[in-house]
Amino acid sequence: MTIPGGWRRAADGAGLLGADGSVRPTIFAEMSALAMQTGAINLGQGFPDEDGPAEVLEAAVAAIRAGENQYPPGMGIADLRLAVAEHQRRFYGIDRDPDREVLVTAGATEAIAASLLALLEPGDEVVTFEPYYDEYGAVIALAGGVHRTVPLEPPAFRPDLERLRERVTDRTRVILVNTPHNPTGTVLDRETLLAIVELAERHDAIIVTDSVYEHLTFGPEHIAIETLPGARERTIAISSGGKTFNTTGWKVGWLTAPAPLVTAVLAVKQFLTYVNAAPFQPAIAAGLRLPDAYFSGIAQELGHKRDVLSAGLDAAGFDVHRSDGTYFVVADAAPLGFADAVDFCRRLPELAGVVAVPLSAFSRGEYAARNASLVRFAFCKRIDVLEEAALRLAALSR
Numbered sequence: 484m485t486i487p488g489g490w491r492r493a494a495d496g497a498g499l500l501g502a503d504g505s506v507r508p509t510i511f512a513e514m515s516a517l518a519m520q521t522g523a524i525n526l527g528q529g530f531p532d533e534d535g536p537a538e539v540l541e542a543a544v545a546a547i548r549a550g551e552n553q554y555p556p557g558m559g560i561a562d563l564r565l566a567v568a569e570h571q572r573r574f575y576g577i578d579r580d581p582d583r584e585v586l587v588t589a590g591a592t593e594a595i596a597a598s599l600l601a602l603l604e605p606g607d608e609v610v611t612f613e614p615y616y617d618e619y620g621a622v623i624a625l626a627g628g629v630h631r632t633v634p635l636e637p638p639a640f641r642p643d644l645e646r647l648r649e650r651v652t653d654r655t656r657v658i659l660v661n662t663p664h665n666p667t668g669t670v671l672d673r674e675t676l677l678a679i680v681e682l683a684e685r686h687d688a689i690i691v692t693d694s695v696y697e698h699l700t701f702g703p704e705h706i707a708i709e710t711l712p713g714a715r716e717r718t719i720a721i722s723s724g725g726k727t728f729n730t731t732g733w734k735v736g737w738l739t740a741p742a743p744l745v746t747a748v749l750a751v752k753q754f755l756t757y758v759n760a761a762p763f764q765p766a767i768a769a770g771l772r773l774p775d776a777y778f779s780g781i782a783q784e785l786g787h788k789r790d791v792l793s794a795g796l797d798a799a800g801f802d803v804h805r806s807d808g809t810y811f812v813v814a815d816a817a818p819l820g821f822a823d824a825v826d827f828c829r830r831l832p833e834l835a836g837v838v839a840v841p842l843s844a845f846s847r848g849e850y851a852a853r854n855a856s857l858v859r860f861a862f863c864k865r866i867d868v869l870e871e872a873a874l875r876l877a878a879l880s881r
Contacts, residue, residue, distance in 0.1 A: 489625055492624040492625055492627070493621045493622070493624055493625040494621070495624060496620040496621040496622070496623055496624025496625065496630065498617070498620065498844075498847050509617065509844070510825075510828075510840050510841065510844040511527060511528045511840060511844070514527035514528065514828060514838045514839070514840050515527060515528045515838070517829070517832055517838055518832065518838040521832040521833070521836070521838075522836070523831070523832035523836045523837055523838045524836060524837045524838065524864075524868060524871065524872045524875065525838045525861075526792075526837055526838060526839050526860045526861045526862070526864065526872060527828070527838040527839050527840040527859075527860075527861065528840075528861070529665070529810060529811060529861045529863060530731050530861075530863070531729040531731070531810075531863045531864070532863075532864050532865055532868060533729060533865060534729055535728035535729035535730050535770070536728060536770065536773065536777065538769055538770070538773065539728050539730065539766050539767070539769055539770040539773075540766070542765055542766035542768075542769040542770075543733075543762050543763050543765075543766035545765075546761070546762035546763075546764075546765045546766060547762045551761050551762045551765065552761055552762060553761060554757070554758050554761065555587075555758050555759075555760075555761045555764055556758070557749070557753055557757070557758060558585070558586050558587060558749065559585070559586065559587020559588075559737065559758075559764060560587070560761075560764045560765065560768075561581070561582075562764075562765060562768045563587055563735075563737070563764045563765065563767060563768040563771075564581040564582070564585040564586075564587060564737075565581045565768075566767070566768035566769075566771040566772055567579075567581065567585045567587075567737045567739065567771065568580070568581040568584075568585055568739070569771065569772070570771045571707075571720075571739055574697075574707075574778075575707040575709075575710050576710065577707065577709060577710060577715075577739070579739045580742070583742040583745065584739055584740060584741060584742055584745055585737060585738075585739050585745070586737060586738050586739075586740075586745050586748060586749055586752065587735065587736070587737050587764060588721075588736045588737060588738060588752060588756075588759075589734045589735075589736065589755070589756040589759040589760070590723050590725060590734035590735065590736040591693060591695045591721050591722060591723040591725075591736040592618055592734075592736070593734075593736065593752065593755055593756060594719075594721040594723075594736050594737065594738045594748075594752075595618060595619070595622065595659075595691065595693060595721060596618070596622045596755065597748045597749075597751045597752040597755055598657075598691050598719050598721070598738065598748050599622045599623060599626050599628070599657065599659075599691070600622065600625070600626050600751045601747040601748045601750060601751045602656055602657055602689055602691075602747070603623070603626040603627065603628040603656055603657065604627070604656075605626075605627030605628070606627065606628070606629060606654075607626075607627075607628050607629065607654070607655075607656035607657070608628065608629045608630075608631050608652070608654045608655045608656060609623045609628050609629070609630055609631065609655070609656065609657045609658075609659055610631045610632070610633065610647075610650050610651050610655055610657070610658045610659065610688075611630065611631075611632055611633075611658075611659045611660075611661070612632065612633050612634075612635050612642055612660075612661065612664065613632035613633065613634050613635065613845075613846050613850050614635065614666055614667065614842055614845030614846040614850065615632065615661065615845055615846070616661060616665055616666075616693065616845065617844065617845060619659060620847075628656070628657075629654075631650045631655070632650070632850070633646050633647045633650050634646070634850050635664070635667055635669060636853075637667075637804055637813070637815070637854065637857065638802075638804045638805075639669075640664070640667040640668075640669040640804065640813075641669065641672075641675070642671075642675060644674075644675065644678050647675075647678060647679070647682065648678070648682065651682040651683075651685075651686055651688065652686060653686050653687075655682075655686050655688045656688060656689065657688060657689050657690075657691055658679055658682065658683055658688050658689075658690050658691070659691045659692075659693065660676075660679060660690060660691070660692045660693070660708060661692075661693040661694075662676075662692070662693075662694065662705065662706075662708075662808075663694075663696040663697070663699060663700055663705060663807070663808025663809045664808070664809065665696065665809050665811060665845075666809075666811050666813060666842060666845050666859040667804070667806075667811075667813055668804070668805070668806025668807055668808055668809050668811050668812055668813065669807060669808070670700055670703040670704075670705060670807045670808040671706075672703070672706075673706055673711075676706055676708045676711055677711060679708065680708065680711050680712070680713050680714045681713070683713075683714070683717055684713050684717070688717070689717050689718075689719065689744070690708060690709075690714060690717055690718040690719070691718075691719045691721065692707075692708050692709070692718060692719070692720045692721060693721050694707070694720065694721065694722050695721070695722055695723050695725065695726050695736075696726055696808055696809040696810070697722055697727075698726075698727050698778045698781060698782060699726060699727075699781065699782055699785055699808055699809055699810060700782060700807060700808040701782065701785070701786035701789060701806070701807055701808065702807055703807045703808065705808065707720065708720075709739075715741070716741050718740065719738050719739075719740040719744055719748065720738060720739045720740065721736065721737070721738045722736065722737060722738075723735060723736030723737065724736070724767040724770055724771075726810070727770065727778075727781070728767065728770045730763070730766075730767070730770075733760055733763040733766075733767070734759060734760060735759075735760050735763050735764060735767045785810055785862070785863065787866075788810075788862045788863070788864070788866060788869055789806055789810075789812060789862050791862070791866060791869045791870060791873065792812060792860060792862040792869045792872065792873060793805075793806070793812055793862075794873065795869070795870075795872065795873020795874070795876050795877065796812070796814045796860065796873075796876060798873070798876075798877055798880065799819070799835075799873075799876040799877050799878075799879045799880050800818050800819050800879060800880045801814035801815060801816060801818065801819065801858075802814065802815035802817070802818050803815075810861055810862055810863035811859050811860065811861055811862070812859070812860050812862060813842060813857055813858065813859050813860075814857070814858050814860060815856050815857055815858075816856050816857075816858050817856040819879055819880075821856060822855060822856050823855055823856065824841035824842060824843060824855060824856050824857055824858045825841045825843060825855075827841070827856075827858065828840060828841050828858060834878070834879060835875045835876050835878050835879055836875045837872050837875050837876055839858045839859060839860045839861075840858070840859050841855075841857070841858055841859070842854055842857035842858065842859055843855060843857075844859075845859075
């Protein structure tokens with residue numbers, strides 16, 4: 484029996500296709516399994532170990548008890564779409580029509596996949612920064628697109644704008660922008676975002692933004708690219724409630740865009756999940772309406788957690804790269820004598836009782852080879868867990 488090759492393109496695009504044609508598990512699954520097997524502290528996969536705000540959790544319980552357990556509307560419940568529109572106006576001064584310019588999705592992951600599948604024809608090019616979230620390569624390949632990257636080189640992880648200008652051409656259909664950036668923790672500045680908009684206008688490309696960490700920045704301001712001149716009518720802005728409200732398992736995301744782009748994405752999305760998370764949608768709407776103090780508070784608390792883990796990594800002998808956003812920090816294991824972060828991460832549970840992931844999980848080819856000793860650690864854990872991890876990592880310096 485001959486099996487169509489779409490799964491192969493997706494697996495190969497994510498770097499998951501083995502030499503024998505089998506699909507390898509992701510490094511995240513491998514490291515999380517290793518943490519379970521060894522009892523190591525899991526600073527690899529990025530999920531919090533604390534629940535979100537009580538108001539949000541209680542709203543979900545109330546929705547379940549009220550019987551909101553069947554299919555919601557295809558575009559998402561009206562109140563969540565309204566809450567998303569209110570959020571965009573409140574934080575960015577952007578007006579979006581909740582009935583025509585907001586779409587609720589099964590997390591940001593589906594929003595990204597549906598957007599790329601809707602926009603790309605075979606051979607169209609997509610430009611991303613590298614390293615990149617592994618979904619990007621998989622979906623670009625599945626859609627028959629061509630993935631072009633612009634490197635973010637350590638220690639600053641800022642793009643070379645000349646390289647960016649070289650990469651974006653008339654063949655570019657989408658510029659996919661992730662800021663705050665996973666895995667590096669960089670927050671793209673206004674100059675970079677203006678350059679992206681100018682290139683998108685010049686080459687008639689669509690901008691797709693992955694901003695799931697929009698409220699998790701530590702100093703630098705997150706700039707919504709659609710607020711910049713020329714960007715609004717060609718931008719699909721994507722976010723979700725998982726990171727902001729510690730509800731990653733609920734998978735409630737959304738996108739905002741001009742109505743024609745929303746219609747195009749909806750045409751694909753309705754054949755992916757159709758709808759999702761009926762009782763969690765009103766809960767995320769409640770979360771989006773929490774007072775400003777909540778949003779500033781989560782950033783402040785997470786910034787403290789970053790500092791605790793970064794100090795521990797520094798004391799252990801890593802070369803630590805500053806994280807300005809997300810809940811990840813990148814550190815170089817080379818000063819400890821480890822040139823290969825993949826091997827280092829597989830040995831780290833035995834060496835220190837901690838799990839992390841190599842940065843090469845987010846890159847391929849030359850970039851991965853140049854930065855083979857870099858490791859990503861997640862600091863979205865309880866303070867006592869991070870303090871214990873720091874103590875365990877200190878053993879490496881001995």
